[in-house]
Amino acid sequence: MAVPDKITQEVSELRAQIETHNRLYHALDSPEIPDADYDVLVARLELLEDQYDLLIPSSPTQRIGGEALSQFTQLTHVMPMLSLDKVSNEKDLADFELRLQKRLGDDGELEYSCEPKVDGVAVSLLYRGGVLQRGATRGDGVTGEDITHNVKTIPSIPLQLEIAAAPALIEIRGEIFLGKKGFARLNRRAEEEGSKIFVNPRNTAAGALRQLDPRHTARVPLQMYCYSVGIFEGLALPDQLGEIFKLLASWGLPVNPDISTRVGIEACQTYCTELLARRDSLEYEIDGAVIKIDNLVTQRRLGSNARTPRWAMAFKFPAEEKTTRVLDVEFQVGRTGTITPVARLEPVFVGGVTVSNTTLHNMDEIERLGLSIGDTVIVRRAGDVIPKIVKVVRSRSQKNRKKIRLPEACPACGSAIEKDGEVFYKCSAGIICPAQRKESIKHFASRTAMDIEGLGSKLVEQLVDEGMIGNVADIFLLGIERLADLERMGNKSADNLIAAIDKSKQTTLPRFLFALGIREVGAATAQQLAMYYGDIGQIAAADAESLERVPDIGPIVAAHIRTFFENPENLALIKALQDYGVRWPEIAVDANAQARPLLGKTYVLTGTLQQMPRDEAKRRLLALGAKVAGSVSKNTDCVVAGPGAGSKLMKAEALAIKVIDEGEFLALLDALSQ
Ligand SMILES: [Zn+2]
Structure with missing residues (x-):
């Protein structure tokens, strides 16, 4: 049968297209077209190859052509594949x-x-x-x-x-x-x-x-x-x-x-x-x-x-995975009270450094690993990433294994422990808990925060234990006489520390925001907040809706920020710090960001919109700074679903992503375009 030129050309175009998508799908993180559209291309190619007898071994339809094997065939290499010294x-x-x-x-x-x-x-x-x-x-x-x-x-x-x-x-x-x-x-x-x-x-x-x-x-x-x-x-x-x-x-x-x-x-x-x-x-x-x-x-x-x-x-190169033993598990209290299990390990040289402890993140992680004290485990440390236990190696001797249990009270202050979100636990005492106090002060003084040279972990613990400081503002009230009396601290070091504290008063708004230690507000988010509002008073007064318009801030972080500023003790602390001379240069507000309230947000449109063509909806979203994606992923912020929405809506629901209907979408556009 003579094959029309048109068909030959279509087949060759389909092959090139499918191979391009194959490569994109594998090499890059985001496929260019949805799975369903890809399947249509492959089905069309299969049909034409079959109908016009055009099948060749190198066609992309042959990549997943074969049936499953029942077993592997052994074969002998013509030229042996040697190993290396x-x-x-x-x-x-x-x-x-x-x-x-x-x-x-x-x-x-x-x-x-x-x-x-x-x-x-x-x-x-x-x-x-x-x-x-x-x-x-x-x-x-x-x-x-x-x-x-x-x-x-x-x-x-x-x-x-x-x-x-x-x-x-x-x-x-x-x-x-x-x-x-x-x-x-x-x-x-x-x-x-x-x-x-x-x-x-x-x-x-x-x-x-x-x-x-x-x-x-x-x-x-x-x-x-x-x-x-x-x-x-x-x-x-x-x-x-x-x-x-x-x-x-x-x-x-x-x-x-x-x-x-x-x-x-x-x-x-x-x-x-x-x-x-x-x-x-x-x-x-x-x-x-x-x-x-x-x-x-x-x-x-x-x-x-x-x-x-x-x-x-x-x-x-040095191995990035090694086997070692878990000697014990300790529970540490972080600056927001979160209680984190930390494994003490038999020291092991992995990824170029000696590792003797590693965080286990939370109790769910321990359960997922099936970990007990005394277990042999594989520890992985790649590059600068913190070491982690990736697997428990099951050994026959199960002697001396001890189950890991969450303590009944905070190991630092003895207060009750309460559940915090899905997988975390925290000490209920708040700032009264010395561990939380120490951690929040250490964070405040750290290099990426207020950068107080010489005020390291050891010294903070000593100062809190001696009752010389109770919160971050107290740092600025430290006197040279008492400091010099501290163990391992002479006049010279005390002088240097006072000078460093004084110097740290001249800071920047992003650093100051980060130093406050608001939950989930890292250095990058602090920067975004500072650029968006330009003023700490405005940030403290911003409601959740406003906060969520800041790039990279979602409902959870917005809620943490609100909780922080709704606490009068925190407001008093900020005022005290400013009274003691903490200052930062003014920031020119990014007017552009305020004009594009959806900057950094990713929207997905699915189903049929009845009052606005989809192109128009997309254009409006883009104008407000949003990104409009073709498929739903963990990075999606919101899905606009009209009637007839199918797999994308299901996926959004499975990932617990916010879904709004056309009415809510139009109301949102109205509200943001004023
Ligand atoms: Zn505590």
Whole structure:
């Protein structure tokens, strides 16, 4: 049957469109089109391919084409996938070069290809005539498993290489991994659905590739970076690894942009240092760097040992996950009275530092982990992020385990403990509780708040215990004589402290607001408040409705701000601080922000609006500063639902997002446009 040109063109456009959306969906956080629209594109393509017999192996319809397998097929790698020798310090890396120079009989500097060692799953991809034919796990290096059906679901892996004269055969080797964003997105979804939270990206990627049903794999946004070529037939490859990577990229294969060619081992050491410094900001997890001889002829001259090539070396970074034991759990009282369980750990070196305690956040977290005192746990510390317990390792010996119980009274003052929101507990005593008093003073004096140099945690505790200060205003009444009498404090330190306190009086409104320690008002929110109102009196007088117009302030934070300023003691405190000389320069109010009262808010329109076309509704929202999104997420502030609203409305309800009908929407527009 002759296929009309129109159809051929539509099919090719559909394929390009679907692949673009696949990539967007996986690579970026927000898909460009809703799932339903995407499904329509795929259904149309399937129909045309079937009707006009246009199906080709590289069509995106083939990515999740296959049926679920009943088991994995074992296969033997034509060329074994070797492992790598490892070093973890610069001296051993330098020795690596010395060994190479000795073996080559030449002590000249060598050229290396340096790449991040992505923490994922090593795979082999076979392309025959440019078409992806087989994907396999590394396995033990000799025998792996056939995971073709799962590999095909990964959008960044081309089903067909973009090459005019495709080689008869080429094996691409690389690492399949789950990026940090994809991992976070997956766990957000798991949380919403109430299903199991994934522990780390590597295990999640490995688990996804071990699915018998490719539809399960497709739910995980896997990615891949190529790191070498295995066997090949029917083409000549360049001699330099760097050139090969360029070639692979030109064929549409994903190549890590952080690969770099360096001359001499010192330059490789620098590469490792720089990479380690960037570890936290990379989009994917790494456990080190791989240093390879760049020239393939030299690689062949050096050859391999039984299990490892002589021309490559892995430089390992400090592990970000380690096992240790929970020795005890203590309960700390924060500045707003929140009681937080903190685990004391057998000290462990993880992520480059020694960790001996970590917060457990709340009792629900303890329950989720199934944690008891005495348990062996996996502690994770990545970059500057605070260490956390990610998993309890079940051991057979369950002796000496002790259940973790919430104390019956506040550990600092003995007052009753009350429930605070869904998962938290707090001391009911308020400012009378010495722990709360100490924490609020420490916060007030801290660097990002009033920045009183020399007034650290220890000294605050001492001053409160001695009865020398009871609240933040008392700081400004401290006299030099009594200070100098304190233990470990001489005249000189007392002088310095008084000078620092005096200096701190000249502050800024955002700092002052932040220093007050209003619940959930962090430095960024304090800044927004200051810019929006410009004056503390106005902030104190603002009602919830007004506060919610400030960017990034929702109903909960607005309520905390109201509670704070409705308390006469807090108002008296602010007045006292101003009487003692705390000052800040005036702020020019951002008139623009006030003119756009919905700045920072995200609205979603769904269903049919009867009194206003949807475009008009959207235009009005944008004019008021709001963002109008196509789909509902945790970041949505409000959903406007007309008759016929379906899945978006359900999702909004599931996420407990505010929903208003058309009448309420029109009233809102009226109120804001005055
Ligand atoms: Zn207390």
